[in-house]
């Protein structure tokens with residue numbers, strides 16, 4: 448370690464620079480569908496995806512955006528009355544819809560009291576130019592992050608998991624979005640079938656070249672009822688133990704420059720849906736384990752860059 452207690456650049460230090468108050472994301476299900484399920488980009492969806500896994504119970508599609516935000520606020524404000532909020536269009540593909548409809552949803556979120564920005568999760572092949580024009584304007588007047596699901600930098604893997612887009616499309620979307628002055632986030636999954644440590648180091652070096660503001664790493668989780676869960680049951684492949692995954696994350700982030708905010712390292716799907724691996728570790732526990740190991744090894748984000 449070279450600089451006091453620095454280990455990696457975390458989300459709260461980034462938000463601390465941008466906002467003079469604490470912020471919390473509220474997940475919204477705005478009733479989007481997914482172009483990789485309805486045939487517009489592909490059928491069947493990504494082989495690991497069961498979209499129920501990222502919808503907290505207050506996200507019900509029949510509720511309006513503002514209703515969901517108010518319920519989310521009520522949930523968090525009990526603990527932190529001074530909190531401000533980012534509306535997080537997380538479920539399915541947050542840019543998939545008719546332009547005026549999308550604008551209406553984003554603007555509705557921004558009109559809610561104490562909402563100080565929005566985060567939009569989407570696919571790299573789902574960002575039309577007219578929407579990007581609108582978002583570039585929006586980024587001038589509020590906090591905005593567009594988060595792309597990149598998942599892998601390897602086209603063979605992307606085909607195998609039925610992602611329906613290539614890595615080149617991810618690069619293009621990230622570069623185009625960042626060039627319009629919009630914060631760009633990326634999401635990758637570590638441990639997809641066929642991707643070993645060598646491949647993930649190759650991926651980390653490629654991801655490091657992208658103009659990203661934030662990066663989320665997730666372990667591969669097999670969700671009951673998905674195509675990948677069936678593949679695994681028929682022909683098991685390696686899934687990380689928590690310790691192996693910590694080692695992989697440390698290696699990966701040593702190739703990611705310090706300017707990139709590391710927003711998350713694990714996802715935790717609801718127990719009833721999760722087939723494997725069942726680590727039974729909460730997010731904050733994982734972060735403590737990761738930091739401890741980084742200190743032991745004397746490694747920090749970007750030390751191999």
Ligand code: SF4
Pocket residue numbers: 481482483484491492493496497498538539540570596
């Ligand atoms: S992971 Fe995203 S893009 Fe893939 S099927 Fe699920 S909602 Fe669609």
